Amino acid sequence: MASSNANALAKKEFEDVFPILTEEFLKEVNSRKLPQEAFEWIKKNIHHNVFGGKMNRGMSVVDSIKILKGGETSNEDLFKARVLGWCVEWLQAFFLVADDIMDASITRRGNPCWYKMEGVGTIAINDSFILESSVYFFLKKYFRQEPYYVDLLELFHEITLDTELGQLIDLITAPEDNVDLNRFSMEKYKYIVLYKTAFYSFYLPVALAMHMAGIKNVLAFQKAKDILLPLGEYFQIQDDYLDCFGDPNVIGKIGTDIEDNKCSWCINQALMIASSEQRKLLDKHYGKKNPEDVSIIKQVYKDLNLEELYREYEENSYTILTELISQLDENIIKKDIFLEYMNKIYKRTK
Ligand code: GPP
Ligand code: MG
Ligand code: MG
Secondary structure: OOOHHHHHHHHHHHHOHHHHHHHHHHHHHHOOOOOHHHHHHHHHHHHHHOOOOOOHHHHHHHHHHHHHHHHHOOHHHHHHHHHHHHHHHHHHHHHHHHHHHHOOOOEEOOEEOHHHOOOOOOHHHHHHHHHHHHHHHHHHHHHOOOOOHHHHHHHHHHHHHHHHHHHHHHHHHOOOOOOOHHHOOHHHHHHHHHHHHHHHHHHHHHHHHHHHOOOOOHHHHHHHHHHHHHHHHHHHHHHHHHHHHOOHHHHOOOOOOOOOOOOOHHHHHHHHHOOHHHHHHHHHHOOOOOHHHHHHHHHHHHHOOHHHHHHHHHHHHHHHHHHHHHOOOOOOOOOHHHHHHHHHHOOOOO
16 A cells, blocks of 8 residues: 555646646637637636546546556656546536536535536536536547547547436436335446446546556456446445435535435435334435425434444445455456555545
């Protein structure tokens, strides 16, 4: 494990690439003789939405390339991996700006959601598209000459589709005007999570580094998926748990899953073990905006000892993932990539 000083430095070096890319993109839009106010708008959009997250996804492209190429990692490799890392962060910014509108969320990363900012509103929809387009501008600018350029393009396109499908199922399973807990199940839950989170957050960063490292073996990509997708499921279950039980000051957002009638891990877990009395309370109070309804649901969760069940789940999945990783063949793909990833998120509180 790298020391915390080395981690801080790696993060700083990653952060330092952000202004370079922002500048490049602004130069690009400026070449179209944009009115000054539109230029300023885009600048604000980027600063508000792309910067300021945990950067785990972006950093993991860099961590992965270091492991894959080892001592042969050049400064140019590092720079390129940072650019790809920022492409993942930019893609996520596109998703989150749009998602916050769809979820009627209030805050993100400790700030008001972009669409909630004075004068923004539904313009945020177009802003999310601009963030998406930036990804392809960066890919073209820095990777056009690389033999793996098309692989990168295809990967971004495929993963975007996966995420959009996950978002669709997430939304139609939880229409805000029609609460029906019978729609939920752990099986459906796992499907949503796989598509809306695991592909872009876990598989994408590692697969990008693998393309950069010149890996062509289809089996290596499959093995990476076999570990990273369950790891993504574990991460989203943490997210759902923290949405309800986390401290908003620590996680940087106010959870809205109960109000939004979300098919979250908590409600699915509760549905599996609730008594008929508790089930009635869940049916009556889930998916309502009123804070009293929300606190009744939270009380049922507490009575069902969800916190304890979550601890058990966390221990259990750590054991399973560790076992999966230990079975990997080092000749196909290095284990360290996955171990680092897992240790970063295990028992996280934000
Ligand atoms: C966030 O999930 C949603 C996504 C990352 C996918 C969005 C996809 C689009 C195509 C727009 P969430 O709503 O469960 O999480 P949070 O609590 O962070 O809003
Ligand atoms: Mg959301
Ligand atoms: Mg959502």
